[in-house]
Amino acid sequence: MIARPTITQASSFQFGRLFAIDDPLILEPKPRLTFIGNAQGLYVSSSRDPVVFPSVMYTNFTFTSGRFNGSSFSLFSRNLFLDKVRELAIVGGRGVFRMARGFALTL
Numbered sequence: 001m002i003a004r005p006t007i008t009q010a011s012s013f014q015f016g017r018l019f020a021i022d023d024p025l026i027l028e029p030k031p032r033l034t035f036i037g038n039a040q041g042l043y044v045s046s047s048r049d050p051v052v053f054p055s056v057m058y059t060n061f062t063f064t065s066g067r068f069n070g071s072s073f074s075l076f077s078r079n080l081f082l083d084k085v086r087e088l089a090i091v092g093g094r095g096v097f098r099m100a101r102g103f104a105l106t107l
Contacts (some may be wrong), residue, residue: 002017002019014061015045015046015047016042016044016045017044017045018042018043018045018057019042019043019044019045020041020042021039021040021041021043021059022038022039022040023038023039023040024037024038024039025037025038025039025063026063027066034066035064035065036063036064036065036066036068037039037061037062037063037064037065037068037072038061038062038064039059039060039062040059040060040062041053041057041058041059041060041075042057042058042059043055043056043057043079044056044057044089046078047064054079054080054081055078055079055081056078056079057075057076057078057088058074058075058076058080059074059075060072060073060074060075061066061073061074061075063095068095068096068097070095071093071094071095071097072093072094072095072097073092073093073097073100074091074092074093074106075088075089075090075091075094076089076091077089084107085105085106085107086105086106087103087104087105088103088104088105088106089103090102090103090104
């Protein structure tokens with residue numbers, strides 16, 4: 001977490017908290033990891049409802065090796081963390097993913 005509004009510091013609500021991510025993209029699971037890029041972005045908690053816990057997220061997936069080397073695509077969407085299946089909007093890209101649009105499903 002990189003920011004927290006002062007009005008919510010004493011409450012259990014996550015509303016207004018800002019989280020930054022910089023995670024590796026890997027191709028195979030352990031023990032043989034193949035690093036192919038990074039997922040970097042921001043999540044902002046966008047509701048006071050602790051049951052739903054939605055956020056607005058912007059994440060850029062950048063590929064630094066392999067088939068998609070030099071390409072990236074971006075997600076900008078509402079993200080309902082507690083839903084088992086989430087649909088996230090793809091809003092653009094570069095390289096192989098230039099002018100990308102559509103959606104990604106998380107399971």
